[in-house]
Amino acid sequence: MASTDAAAAPGESLDVRPIDADESERVWPLSVEAGWNQNLADWRFMLGAGRGFGCIGPDGGWQASSLVLPLGRQLAWISMVLVTKDRRRGGVGTGLLKRCIDEVRAAGAVAGLDATEQGRPIYLPLGFRDLYPIARWHFDAVTGAAMPPPAGVALRPVAVADLPRLALYDRPLSGMERPSILAHLALRQPGRAWVAEDAAGKIVGYALGREGRVATSLGPVVADSEAIALALIGRAATAAPGPFIIDVPSAHAAVRPWLEAQGAVTPRGYMRMTLGTADRLDDPSHVFALAGPELG
Numbered sequence: 001m002a003s004t005d006a007a008a009a010p011g012e013s014l015d016v017r018p019i020d021a022d023e024s025e026r027v028w029p030l031s032v033e034a035g036w037n038q039n040l041a042d043w044r045f046m047l048g049a050g051r052g053f054g055c056i057g058p059d060g061g062w063q064a065s066s067l068v069l070p071l072g073r074q075l076a077w078i079s080m081v082l083v084t085k086d087r088r089r090g091g092v093g094t095g096l097l098k099r100c101i102d103e104v105r106a107a108g109a110v111a112g113l114d115a116t117e118q119g120r121p122i123y124l125p126l127g128f129r130d131l132y133p134i135a136r137w138h139f140d141a142v143t144g145a146a147m148p149p150p151a152g153v154a155l156r157p158v159a160v161a162d163l164p165r166l167a168l169y170d171r172p173l174s175g176m177e178r179p180s181i182l183a184h185l186a187l188r189q190p191g192r193a194w195v196a197e198d199a200a201g202k203i204v205g206y207a208l209g210r211e212g213r214v215a216t217s218l219g220p221v222v223a224d225s226e227a228i229a230l231a232l233i234g235r236a237a238t239a240a241p242g243p244f245i246i247d248v249p250s251a252h253a254a255v256r257p258w259l260e261a262q263g264a265v266t267p268r269g270y271m272r273m274t275l276g277t278a279d280r281l282d283d284p285s286h287v288f289a290l291a292g293p294e295l296g
């Protein structure tokens, strides 16, 4: 592979290259270095469903990455913004972000992302604004019996035939049009996908999950009420092996004590941000867990 630019000074152009899905194995070390949970299956899915952009170093290895994942025609998620430690503070992160923003704008969409504390300082000057804070929780296992669903609500594993209805349920509540992501997660880990229905068979919530590099990731969890969400999270965490990570909008006050009762700790948080206005995205009232900052 050809050599590339040295660290670009701010304002200088950066040699940004597309990252294809068949590069997954070679780009994965960037998220491992950052201590993130994505595994190879995540990278393969994300680079196949979205568009990756990155920079390579003199040895031909990937030194930086970024990703744009379409969530319908009006919204696109920017994620996996990673710069290897040796190449930070040289404008690479900002350069890749600008490339991603150009991509989103060319598609006529609004950009959204979940910013780490390290990422937020580069997003604010580019015009992103805060929507709401999110806490990342870690816990090993559910202690005691999982919380039962409210009266009249039943939980069962998601079936393939549920997927179109699940996407229709999800869209107005999450503000995201993501049938292929929901299908991927539900089918990748069928034992970790749960749906809640009322007595009439109407969907009133769901929880998905997937294996990760260091922990099982729980989410997205979208539900009519906090009680349904807690029953779904408990069921999903009882059915899958720990340890677990789950990203919960801080607005959900009742989820916090439940997580603390499981011994969960929250070592870091994110800020959901957008560049422009996307319908419903600023309202986390029915979003109890993200798909993850990498998927929206």
Ligand SMILES: CC(C)(COP(=O)(O)OP(=O)(O)OC[C@H]1O[C@@H](n2cnc3c(N)ncnc32)[C@H](O)[C@@H]1OP(=O)(O)O)[C@@H](O)C(=O)NCCC(=O)NCCS
Residues within 6 Å of the ligand: 010, 034, 080, 081, 082, 083, 084, 087, 088, 089, 090, 091, 092, 093, 094, 095, 114, 115, 116, 117, 118, 119, 120, 121, 122
């Ligand atoms: C966040 C990250 C991508 C930034 O990459 P980068 O190439 O260093 O970013 P830039 O050089 O474009 O930084 C732009 C500006 O952001 C701010 N900034 C970047 N890193 C910072 C830090 N650690 N502390 C404070 N400000 C910081 C500075 O204002 C910097 O400008 P300056 O270097 O002229 O002072 C990189 O630190 C990283 O990979 N971190 C780990 C993964 C991560 O958290 N990614 C963000 C996901 S939302």
